[in-house]
Amino acid sequence: MKGLRFVGFLLLVGSLAASLAACGGKAGGGEETLAPELHVYNWSEYIDPQVYKDFEAEFGVHVVEDTFANNEELLAKLQAGAGGYDVIVPSDYMVAIMIEEGLLAELNKENLPNLSNLDSKFTNPPYDPGLVHCVPYLWGTTGIGYNMEVFEEPPDSWAYLFDPELASQYAGKFTMLNDMRETIGAALKYLGYSLNSTDEAELMEARDLLIQQKQWVYAYDAEQYEDLLSADETVMAHAWSGDIFMVAEEDERLWYAIPKEGATIWADNLCIPKTAPNKYTAEVFINYLLRPDVAAKNSNYTWYASPNAAASEYIDAEILEEPAIYPPPDVMERLEWMEDLGDATPLWERIWTEVRAAATP
Numbered sequence: 580m581k582g583l584r585f586v587g588f589l590l591l592v593g594s595l596a597a598s599l600a601a602c603g604g605k606a607g608g609g610e611e612t613l614a615p616e617l618h619v620y621n622w623s624e625y626i627d628p629q630v631y632k633d634f635e636a637e638f639g640v641h642v643v644e645d646t647f648a649n650n651e652e653l654l655a656k657l658q659a660g661a662g663g664y665d666v667i668v669p670s671d672y673m674v675a676i677m678i679e680e681g682l683l684a685e686l687n688k689e690n691l692p693n694l695s696n697l698d699s700k701f702t703n704p705p706y707d708p709g710l711v712h713c714v715p716y717l718w719g720t721t722g723i724g725y726n727m728e729v730f731e732e733p734p735d736s737w738a739y740l741f742d743p744e745l746a747s748q749y750a751g752k753f754t755m756l757n758d759m760r761e762t763i764g765a766a767l768k769y770l771g772y773s774l775n776s777t778d779e780a781e782l783m784e785a786r787d788l789l790i791q792q793k794q795w796v797y798a799y800d801a802e803q804y805e806d807l808l809s810a811d812e813t814v815m816a817h818a819w820s821g822d823i824f825m826v827a828e829e830d831e832r833l834w835y836a837i838p839k840e841g842a843t844i845w846a847d848n849l850c851i852p853k854t855a856p857n858k859y860t861a862e863v864f865i866n867y868l869l870r871p872d873v874a875a876k877n878s879n880y881t882w883y884a885s886p887n888a889a890a891s892e893y894i895d896a897e898i899l900e901e902p903a904i905y906p907p908p909d910v911m912e913r914l915e916w917m918e919d920l921g922d923a924t925p926l927w928e929r930i931w932t933e934v935r936a937a938a939t940p
């Protein structure tokens with residue numbers, strides 16, 4: 580009996596030590612305590628569900644997740660005053676917009692000792708210098724997912740989606756992302772322009788191209804398009820890298836190509852809204868996601884690249900060694916980060932509305 584009590588004592592000490600390490604030495608001991616619930620607003624299929632369960636088992640915090648389809652939907656929700664979220668996951672350019680609009684809290688780095696696991700390439704991004712507000716979570720590219728049984732050669736050009744001769748061959752058989760920045764950006768790239776263009780003439784050309792393309796588009800979708808591809812509803816999809824590789828794990832016919840004209844490179848980030856009810860618990864959660872084994876679990880589940888250098892030893896080799904997930908330098912050179920469009924934002928929004936509202940012939 581005594582022996583059992585001693586083992587129990589050791590377990591208690593062990594779990595306290597683990598919590599202290601995870602929480603920067605403050606858990607339970609300082610004035611800050613964990614909330615029973617944490618609300619996360621995330622992209623769909625963007626975390627290993629086991630990670631939520633493990634976090635709950637270790638910290639006693641139940642995580643509730645809502646999902647959004649694109650950055651603009653997330654921004655609109657916050658601007659409308661949605662005050663219940665503790666952790667949100669905006670992309671790079673959206674972090675810059677949210678900082679500018681005063682929507683994000685500053686991080687207390689004392690609660691984030693695992694920040695030291697990040698690759699130094701990700702610790703000073705232009706959209707949030709010094710990671711004052713956010714922590715990089717996963718990164719990837721935007722390209723074309725496809726069914727290898729349909730394409731003899733990989734569709735490695737935006738022409739497959741925009742050139743009338745090519746795109747019309749796949750009429751009703753491809754989706755475009757329901758994402759203003761990505762879809763107008765892809766049209767701009769096909770035309771040879773920057774995906775951050777603010778030039779009115781270039782943007783009008785992109786608008787006309789998208790309206791012409793609309794007759795061949797099965798749907799604008801950013802949440803189920805990979806399942807449509809696997810269900811043979813489509814044969815090709817404007818896609819985020821990991822989403823395709825994730826379904827390709829089950830469906831070997833699917834693959835992903837980065838268009839030769841260049842494409843988006845992006846990083847999604849863990850941030851805390853200024854209005855978050857449970858900022859300390861959010862920081863404990865973000866610190867947990869920064870643990871090398873946990874960061875690797877999320878990469879292995881989502882098939883996205885990790886900015887966490889210490890996670891590499893736990894990430895599956897087929898992910899680490901896949902050039903379409905971790906592109907080589909010559910491909911990296913052709914990739915472009917999105918930036919805040921500033922005063923051109925209303926013009927982009929008008930074009931997107933016109934494209935979505937346009938009648939198809």
Ligand code: SPD
Nearest residue numbers: 622623624625670819845
């Ligand atoms: N299914 C999750 C996909 C997350 C993609 N985020 C990328 C945004 C780039 N603009």
